[in-house]
Amino acid sequence: MFNELFGIFTFIVTFVLLIIMYRMFGKHGLLAWVAIGTIIANIQVIKTIDLFSISATLGNVMFASIYLATDILNDIYGRKVAKRAVWLGFSSTLVMIIVMQLSLHFTPSPVDTSQHALETIFNVVPRIALGSIIAYIIGQHLDVMIFSLIKKVFSSDRTFIIRAYGSTLFSNIIDTALFVLIAFAGSMPNAAVFEIFITTYVLKLLSTIFNVPFGYVAKSMYRRGKITSKDEGY
Structure with a gap:
């Protein structure tokens, strides 16, 4: 039960950090969260864990937080700002892929101890990241x-x-199916790929159900004028 309990703890920490970023930096904090979150999620998703004896990948909670961040941006600041956040997340991932692939091609020093570890992670990332x-x-x-x-x-x-659930639940089906097919099809047995699809979508579904209260907290802070000065300060 450790993974399950630690997963709940990780969920709470992730969304509390999102709210803190919004409280401290306003909409710029949410934009930064989308950029940082896409990079973190693409690294996390490499790791496979067991939850309730079913295989699942990490990164689902972080991806769910990115969806919530864009929903908050869309609801408070409008569709144009939300779309800017989407492209910011895309650009961040692309920059990570290019820079880390260049980094791997440097010849390491004889005393270097990190090259193998970096290759283990970031040589897998391009396919994962493409799917993502x-x-x-x-x-x-x-x-x-x-x-x-x-x-x-x-x-x-x-x-x-209604807006958060309706938009995220449907878009996550498409998102998850595309990601799992591109990232894992052919490299794992079909049964394992299907299992990852089911568990990934269920985890995103659960994250969406329980993350909306954090969206209300963000909207409440904005209504009470605790964010306006942060938005104007940049």
């Missing part, structure tokens, strides 16, 4: 579009939960 980039761009744009469409019908603060 394609899934991320399509999934996030779907999320932003669906969120905006739902907002035209349900626009009050109380219906943020």
